[in-house]
Amino acid sequence: MDTVQIITKNETDRRTLKQIFSNIGKNVIFSHDLNDALDIFEKARPNAVFIVDEEEPPVNIKLREIQRIAPFIPIVVLLKKRNSSYAIEYMKLGAFDCAHAPWTEEQLRPIIKKSLNLSGTTIELEKPDFKKQKIVVFTAAAIVTILFGFIFGWFYAHNKCNVISADRQNRTELPYLHPSGIVFNKGQILISDWYTQAIYKHDPSNLKISGVHSFPHITPIALTSGEDNLWLANAEGVIEKRLKEDKFTLLSKTKNEAESLSGMCFDGLYFWTADSASNRLTKHLNNDTLDKLESFNYPGKTLSAITCDNRFIWIADDKLKELIKMPLDNPEKILSRKEIKEYSSKTLKITGMTKKDEQIWFVAEDKKKGLLFSTKHSKE
Amino acid sequence: MENQKNHKKYIPTSIITSSENPNCWGRILEINQNQCLIMSNFEIRIEKILSLSFEMDNTEFKNLRCRVKKITRDSDGYFYYDTILVDSLQRSDMRQKILQILTK
CATH class of the missing domain: 2.120.10.30 (TolB, C-terminal domain)
Incomplete structure (x- = not known):
């Protein structure tokens, strides 16, 4: 069973989160603060770390320190308020994702499940535009068909004229x-x-x-x-x-x-x-x-x-x-x-x-x- | 010059879908001058216009307007949004920026 470390002092938050993680099927280790978290970290080696914000030290410091000792561990910030600016900031600093209060099992379940699979953004210049390619292919096919039709028609008319001409040789x-x-x-x-x-x-x-x-x-x-x-x-x-x-x-x-x-x-x-x-x-x-x-x-x-x-x-x-x-x-x-x-x-x-x-x-x-x-x- | 490069992280982006729902976020999995693939825990409807703001290679992109064309959901419950950039000027800027990144 996966083990998750949660850093928070707030008892209410602990009770809520414990219930949620237990329902999801995760073992939970609680830490009061960063020092406590780092001590436990060495011993327990959790699969992911969840940090509740608005507690000292600030989340950015916690992120930095945890990543220093475990750079690849997924870290999720649990926001007390829904704020995308903070969420982006924490994600830039290394948080895998953020979840806003009120925390629910429905909200946290995907984050927990996803937190173990990460890669890097693919940046590319020219992705094949199949829709455009299709248009080009169909247009080219239409042009070829029309050209073929003209050429065939010309030959047909030409032969017909020649047939008439051939008839006219008998005239x-x-x-x-x-x-x-x-x-x-x-x-x-x-x-x-x-x-x-x-x-x-x-x-x-x-x-x-x-x-x-x-x-x-x-x-x-x-x-x-x-x-x-x-x-x-x-x-x-x-x-x-x-x-x-x-x-x-x-x-x-x-x-x-x-x-x-x-x-x-x-x-x-x-x-x-x-x-x-x-x-x-x-x-x-x-x-x-x-x-x-x-x-x-x-x-x-x-x-x-x-x-x-x-x-x-x-x-x-x-x-x-x-x-x-x-x-x-x-x-x-x-x-x-x-x-x-x-x-x-x-x-x-x-x-x-x-x-x-x-x-x-x-x-x-x-x-x-x-x-x-x-x-x-x-x-x- | 290769036409593809992997960023060291999935780029986080704020997502604004409406004035009533300003605080969403996610990560950009793939981006080019025409399209953007976003992963997010938030549910967004198809054909919705998104406004993305993110930083890529020390360049701020604000209010990049995209339309959701396709939505998939993985087994973990995360949503993947295939979006297209709707603003031609922004597409042009994006192309320039990507060229710069790829030529570094």
């Missing part, structure tokens, strides 16, 4: 201003022009004109082709079947019954015409007279141009500004729609189209320019 300004139809023929691109009344032959690799065939007596308004021949529609309302060779030898002529023929195509078995006036597609037999088999309502808005293969028919729709895909067995049902980016020009008018592998090729007029461009058609 060519033609040397003639009024293209009306387009077909592929044995490694050549054939494009008709109604104004110059000619079919131009283009090298697909560089789109340079490799030949021209004039039709001085007809105005070609639409063009399509089969395996061995092509069909040329003229402004007089006649569809001419011709051989796909240099001279384009005439095979047959058929009256075109469409009020406003906007396109033709051959699906390998049947011949199709598009009438933009009635907005109807007509299926014909592939014979010299192009006998009409069946007619369908186009579910879109405008039949600007058409092309087909053995399964599907594609429509360029000027009003929807889209490429419409429909099945040949049900050309009134839209399978897919794809935006034609070139319609961003409000004056664009598609006048002809054809399919080659994965691409749909278009010829168009736009502000006194003849244009050739392509787009990928949607997969099945």
Whole structure:
């Protein structure tokens, strides 16, 4: 059990303090004065010393003398009055702590328990400010995120522009201003022009004109082709079947019954015409007279141009500004729609189209320019 | 130069919490230009503004204003008050003083 030495002459104080320390579980040795305390100190070696103030000699002397013989012993001053100035003074002189009257078990218990553990004040300059560090880290993270967002956005936009540019590499300004139809023929691109009344032959690799065939007596308004021949529609309302060779030898002529023929195509078995006036597609037999088999309502808005293969028919729709895909067995049902980016020009008018592998090729007029461009058609 | 030094004793400080309660005291366990850790037997409420007066390295600091941000209590019953210095001028003075101490 710990032993505590209490220096006081006052009997009342002794009784009070004895009761308190006994309750706390400490042995108490009382001394009347300093000399008595120092005598007992040598013999009993208390664990702590408690000094009651306002008794002679003054507390500061008692503190000095006790610390002289036992510099590390905890000393607590019991103040008769609550006075922080005295308390600080005594603590500066070496008192561990001070307790003010009225002394109670509740007040003294922590002081007694603590009095045995002491170290020195830590003085430091730059304690890590975690709150500030957190703010810095979060701010840096936010800046990095924003920067990343900008960089990503720039790359995205840049690629998108490049994609458009790549698309525009498939877009060519033609040397003639009024293209009306387009077909592929044995490694050549054939494009008709109604104004110059000619079919131009283009090298697909560089789109340079490799030949021209004039039709001085007809105005070609639409063009399509089969395996061995092509069909040329003229402004007089006649569809001419011709051989796909240099001279384009005439095979047959058929009256075109469409009020406003906007396109033709051959699906390998049947011949199709598009009438933009009635907005109807007509299926014909592939014979010299192009006998009409069946007619369908186009579910879109405008039949600007058409092309087909053995399964599907594609429509360029000027009003929807889209490429419409429909099945040949049900050309009134839209399978897919794809935006034609070139319609961003409000004056664009598609006048002809054809399919080659994965691409749909278009010829168009736009502000006194003849244009050739392509787009990928949607997969099945 | 090290940024930390241990004083030979825990610095005693008077603590004034209000005009009605002027006579409190404790010891400063740690101090820097922004914060102060105080140990005391007296119970003080959180967010209370304290006025500390103490002597450190032969320099008197009077009415150092701190706000109690965190309170803990040890098994002995003593209170530990994490406080922050609320006055920017006092923080600046404290920084200067600590620099002087550390460079001695």
